[in-house]
Amino acid sequence: MTLSIEHLTKEFGKNGQEMVQALADISLEIRDTEFVCVLGPSGCGKTTLLRIIAGLERPTSGRVQIDGTVIEGPNQKLGMIFQDYSLYPWRTVNENIAFGLELHGVPKEKRHRVVQNYLALAGLSDFGNSYPHELSGGMRQRVAVVRALAVEPSVLLMDEPFGALDAQTRNMLQRELLEIWEKTKKTIIFVTHSVDEAVYLADRIVVLSRRPGHICEVIPIDQQRPRDRTSFEFARVRRHVLDLINQKCSFP
Amino acid sequence: MTNQHAAPRAYNRRSLLKFLLPVAIIVGWELLAIWLDNPFILPRLESVVAVLLTPTADILGNGSLITNAATSLERVLTGFLVAAAIAIPLGISMGRYGTVHEIFDSLMQLLRPIPPLAWVPLALAWFKIGLVSMVFIIGMGAFFPILLNTLDGVKGVKKNWIETAEILGAKERQILSRVILPGAAPTIWTGLRVGFGIAWMCVVAAEMMPGTNSGLGYLIISAYNWGQVPVIIAGMIVIGIIGIGFDYLFKAIDRHSFSWRELER
Numbered sequence: 001m002t003l004s005i006e007h008l009t010k011e012f013g014k015n016g017q018e019m020v021q022a023l024a025d026i027s028l029e030i031r032d033t034e035f036v037c038v039l040g041p042s043g044c045g046k047t048t049l050l051r052i053i054a055g056l057e058r059p060t061s062g063r064v065q066i067d068g069t070v071i072e073g074p075n076q077k078l079g080m081i082f083q084d085y086s087l088y089p090w091r092t093v094n095e096n097i098a099f100g101l102e103l104h105g106v107p108k109e110k111r112h113r114v115v116q117n118y119l120a121l122a123g124l125s126d127f128g129n130s131y132p133h134e135l136s137g138g139m140r141q142r143v144a145v146v147r148a149l150a151v152e153p154s155v156l157l158m159d160e161p162f163g164a165l166d167a168q169t170r171n172m173l174q175r176e177l178l179e180i181w182e183k184t185k186k187t188i189i190f191v192t193h194s195v196d197e198a199v200y201l202a203d204r205i206v207v208l209s210r211r212p213g214h215i216c217e218v219i220p221i222d223q224q225r226p227r228d229r230t231s232f233e234f235a236r237v238r239r240h241v242l243d244l245i246n247q248k249c250s251f252p
Numbered sequence: 253m254t255n256q257h258a259a260p261r262a263y264n265r266r267s268l269l270k271f272l273l274p275v276a277i278i279v280g281w282e283l284l285a286i287w288l289d290n291p292f293i294l295p296r297l298e299s300v301v302a303v304l305l306t307p308t309a310d311i312l313g314n315g316s317l318i319t320n321a322a323t324s325l326e327r328v329l330t331g332f333l334v335a336a337a338i339a340i341p342l343g344i345s346m347g348r349y350g351t352v353h354e355i356f357d358s359l360m361q362l363l364r365p366i367p368p369l370a371w372v373p374l375a376l377a378w379f380k381i382g383l384v385s386m387v388f389i390i391g392m393g394a395f396f397p398i399l400l401n402t403l404d405g406v407k408g409v410k411k412n413w414i415e416t417a418e419i420l421g422a423k424e425r426q427i428l429s430r431v432i433l434p435g436a437a438p439t440i441w442t443g444l445r446v447g448f449g450i451a452w453m454c455v456v457a458a459e460m461m462p463g464t465n466s467g468l469g470y471l472i473i474s475a476y477n478w479g480q481v482p483v484i485i486a487g488m489i490v491i492g493i494i495g496i497g498f499d500y501l502f503k504a505i506d507r508h509s510f511s512w513r514e515l516e517r
Contacts, residue, residue, distance in 0.1 A: 054419060055419075056415055056418070056419070073418075074415075074418040074419045074421070076421055078419065079419065079420075080415070080416070080419045082412050082415075082416070084412060086410070086412035086413060086415075086416045088413060088431070088434070088435075089512040089513075089515070090434045090435075090437070090510075090512050099417075099420060099430075100420035100421060102430075103417070103420055103421050103422050103423075103426055103430075104421060131512060131515075132512075133512060133515035147420075148419075148420075151420055151421065
């Protein structure tokens with residue numbers, strides 16, 4: 001898998017009069033199986049960037065290519081996970097996970113096998129017949145992650161996926177996500193506004209500036225996984241990231 | 253312990269309260285009927301009950317309460333189903349596609365405030381007396397609640413649900429059948445419930461059109477012409493009971509099938 005973002009800009013028109021620039025000249029190469037966190041203040045256009053990569057929005061100029069093809073609409077190679085889980089409340093957990101497979105006409109027996117695998121991966125084997133409203137936020141987001149994985153995309157796009165969860169659940173899901181990432185060898189682009197989260201997860205942190213969002217710093221994190229949030233080393237890296245942001249990107 | 257007992261008792265007292273007014277009305281009615289002593293204005297309770305207790309007996313050569321109720325139901329179901337078959341697809345298209353909305357919206361806004369019964373003369377002119385006229389009027393009554401609720405339901409489908417489906421590879425047809433239709437279903441169901449209620453009111457009125465010779469509406473008009481007030485009242489009670497029954501049925505299915513709507517939040 002190769003993913004390249006080339007000179008991407010995005011402007012939003014307000015009733016044809018005043019244009020608001022959301023993204024300014026973003027270029028980035030994403031390596032296969034890499035875990036990239038996009039970090040930025042709210043309103044910096046990081047969600048817009050993710051939506052353009054997903055093919056849900058057109059860039060004003062520039063382009064995104066995956067494996068040499070320009071992205072012009074939703075693409076099977078890219079999966080997306082929203083902050084609000086976006087599960088179908090009228091479908092059970094099993095039926096939610098099977099949704100993408102159903103769309104592609106995968107026969108029932110195979111669907112069942114795949115769903116069981118992913119249920120186990122999410123640690124939800126006992127909840128296959130539950131409805132989303134019967135699950136906690138953390139469990140719902142696990143379902144959303146494996147629903148996206150079930151159609152085997154090579155890239156997972158995650159839009160502040162753990163932002164609505166309490167701190168403990170968030171830490172647990174971050175740990176589980178890394179395990180899934182290591183098992184499935186996906187490339188992950190993860191949008192967040194939490195420095196802590198980015199330092200814990202990422203191979204590289206891409207820091208966006210205030211609007212119009214442009215890349216003001218790309219910080220590689222070389223620390224071994226699993227990372228220990230309470231360690232001196234983690235604190236040092238975190239401090240380093242914060243210093244860089246303060247100096248170059250002018251937001252805390 | 254005290255609390256556990258207090259709650260149901262308070263509940264019982266409150267549920268008794270709702271029978272208070274109907275019982276008072278029945279007692280008042282009976283007293284008034286005895287005092288008036290004129291069955292052409294207010295018959296004694298027992299004569300109405302007598303009609304209700306013999307639902308299979310022929311009334312004035314027009315058939316029984318049950319056969320007439322069945323005739324009315326058949327008409328209302330026909331009109332209701334025709335209305336739903338047009339309103340649901342139209343509502344989904346209007347909710348999903350801006351162009352379709354632009355094309356139909358002004359016409360719908362114009363027709364919506366016209367009461368279904370205002371269509372009676374036109375219906376008679378176009379379709380003559382008979383089933384088609386009645387189905388038309390009933391359909392007019394059911395159409396707009398179904399259409400507007402369908403539209404609302406489609407607009408209420410979360411953007412993320414649709415985008416998730418697009419990313420997972422859904423084609424437009426699949427988005428319509430697997431995301432928009434189930435997502436809007438609870439609101440569409442509300443539209444069907446309201447639409448059915450109005451259709452039921454319209455059938456009774458439609459059966460009072462000249463030239464009709466069956467149905468509950470016809471039965472009570474004919475009873476009026478024969479001065480049979482107990483039959484009028486018994487007919488009205490049957491109309492009310494059938495209306496409540498269907499409303500209850502719709503609500504029960506709603507609770508059973510669409511409970512996710514309330515639990516979602």
